[in-house]
Amino acid sequence: MTATYLLVLTCILQILSYADSGFVSFEEARNAVIQAEDLLITGGRIHLNDKEDRANDIFMRYKMDELGAGFYDSDVNAASLHFFKGKKLVEKSKVLKFLKRMPKGAILHLHNTASVSSEWMVRNISYMPGMLRCTNIFGVSILSFRRTARDHGCVTQYVRVSDERVRSVNPAAYDRSFEKLINLYTPTPEIDYPTIKHVWNKFQNMFSTINDVLRYLPAFRAYTWRMLEEMYEDNVMYAEVRMDFKELYDYSGRLFSPERSLREVLSIVEDFRRAHPNFMGIKAIFSTHRNVERTRVFENFEMFKSLHKDNPNFVIGFDLVGQEDRGKPLHNFVAELAELPRSAKFFFHAGETNWYGASTDFNLLDALLLNTTRIGHGFALMKHPLLWNAVKKRNVAIEVSPLSNQILHLVADLRNHPGSFYISQDLPMVICNDDPGFWGTKGLSYDFYYAIMSLAPNHMGLKTLKGLVWNSIRFSVLTAREREYAFATLERAWDQFISDVLQGIV
């Protein structure tokens, strides 16, 4: 680290003085700067062994083939296109295939109610007997397994989804249109979502659509299992998931407390781990919506305290969720947040915005002053030199979700994502997927695709990938013992992966 720092200083001096002194050749000065910058990059100081080197050559061939095609024809430059425009390119990409097989460590920013692919939801949850649909006053479809019209805000009758499907001209077409209720995909995002409000409206509506479905005990169980399965299948070994532990219900109308809902999760995770020994399970970040009445927020503070007290190693911390621009800023809750138990960690959403000097980016400052463990998104961080320097010094990881930021209208071309800035200086960051179910991806691989193709420099491959994967464990809040186990497991999986790559299995 110190050696690097010295090299950096030297290089700056070279740049400063080359033209006048000529004390090294142009090419020497040039190479020194390039090397120094390469060392500063995320993963830049990782040493690859011989096998990794060869695997990297293979990866770089895939990467440069795709970038090269995109350089010559921007119409096929998936790295720069909106995901919905580039989806077909990404899905047939060798880079993506490689990344799917790569052990990716942990997911540290994921909302459980948008965590499962819409495709699976349609094929499974929508076929569960008893699913109902009604329409609220805003014309949004609400799905549920119970008739509690007042809670649903519905202004229509309930219809059975199974009846609608049978009566439709074509059940497959019905399923396709059903999937649109819980997936933002459109082939023409530039027309359907011209500005941020259009996409956020639809996005928030999708939570309303699905919310009550996921409180139906049988659906909740199947869904939670599937969430783990989609992580596991994507070679993710662990996650810290934002969830709210709302009351559950069953077919008979019986209600189950948040404590019970938590026990359900624990038991599903336990079962899943038994069936998948290398999977480490999940921990929960208790999340409450920032944009409800203060009293409801405070009720949720209390619920968090209670759940955290009983399960300190599972309900690890707290977050406020929902569109920051529109919601209450952290500053509104400083006194109350400061009073939460010291064992609880904060994982605040902050700076998920394009505004500069608004309450949303002040959330970054407040999150840091509140000693947040990580920052959700932190998109606006770059505009705050004191804050990004503090993040760097304190090792507060930024949870970067490239696809989410693009789809939810923060950035069009992901090569402009501030993640490039973070990577260029190895700011603490992890790659996350936020709400993959709502844009039809599974696991972390798609976000890793953009991380390495759009955010990272062209010439970086396995080193940066490895840096990001290791970061996901390093910046998790696993206990020391769990972390040791996690790194050991990851090392084994990684070695196996490298061997598979070299044997052409990937």
Added chain:
Amino acid sequence: MTATYLLVLTCILQILSYADSGFVSFEEARNAVIQAEDLLITGGRIHLNDKEDRANDIFMRYKMDELGAGFYDSDVNAASLHFFKGKKLVEKSKVLKFLKRMPKGAILHLHNTASVSSEWMVRNISYMPGMLRCTNIFGVSILSFRRTARDHGCVTQYVRVSDERVRSVNPAAYDRSFEKLINLYTPTPEIDYPTIKHVWNKFQNMFSTINDVLRYLPAFRAYTWRMLEEMYEDNVMYAEVRMDFKELYDYSGRLFSPERSLREVLSIVEDFRRAHPNFMGIKAIFSTHRNVERTRVFENFEMFKSLHKDNPNFVIGFDLVGQEDRGKPLHNFVAELAELPRSAKFFFHAGETNWYGASTDFNLLDALLLNTTRIGHGFALMKHPLLWNAVKKRNVAIEVSPLSNQILHLVADLRNHPGSFYISQDLPMVICNDDPGFWGTKGLSYDFYYAIMSLAPNHMGLKTLKGLVWNSIRFSVLTAREREYAFATLERAWDQFISDVLQGIV
């Protein structure tokens, strides 16, 4: 400066330690950080006098009214919209009106062949007797006042523009369609220019369309005068213009040497200054296209040397222009550039790209190693920590052209422009307009609109504006004496402007 630096360090320490030590109150720590960041911002340390303070209040009311409306409805958020989508909003904006009246100092990045508004071109140049139109093999209209089909690459007959106009159903409609030949405007840029290649193709074609027109002596004279007039009318007092001094021709087919073309410019500028005493005129940055055969580039090196030798205080330096991604990198010309006379300054285009780790952003490194005086665009600079630190230490100004970067597809929402990063740390930067004629703006005010509405934080007003305006003289290459005169003139104009604002004249 040192005091600020200490404050910054102190604040970082506060952020680092607040939560654990509680040595100041939360609000104290918060305010200290906010104040420190405000001091770091471009113009943050400028002291406004009482009158300026009151003018700032007026400006901030305009600014916050518009941003507020945009915050609540992203459809009318001009700061975030594509200029072509927000054009009507911007044109009726009180902020724009204020900025038009504001003295803006100098334009330091402007290409002369795209410097004049298309509207004026149609009303004037297209009505000059003898204008011809033909179509080249790519279907692009070529305009000229001479029949040199081989040079024009035309595959059609020449038609007289005046004949076409008379024969058209409606001359006004003809003029509108004629204007489209030299203006990128479309109400639906997201459809017409889905990716960078579409807009760059049209953009480059427009240079082909207009190129030979501007070598016709009478057109050249009228055009050059108008260029100065559009600056002057927009309260710009000086410019350093990228130009190429190609041979001119007249109606009889006579040709005029580059030296003569240069003398024409000098004499027009001289006449214009006599008629407009506060206008300081222009200097020229000799520009050659990077994307032609090496031999042509070298011929132009020779021409530059000769013109510079004879007019060292007018032909002040050198640049290579044209799309960097597609053109030859600076690195190809290092030896030759290093041999240009030491009195010649460099103003290299560098990093006008979304790529990271490509030849285009290596241009940034090479430009700095070649001791460039300023950097054209520098859009990718932020991704290179050694380079932006060098820029800061060496005071190499970045020529930021917000509209150009948006229209030419580097960034969709200008609140994501790296200019925000530069402003947040007062990196040396100036606001420029690049090719205003090709998107139908006049002068600098439109780019200043985006600088203060999109790039700067919400709460910054006159301080940042003044910082940017003063930067334009500070980072010009005026001689010490000229600079002194420029600052004195600017001060006077500024005071008058502030008085006008307070008297409600603006």
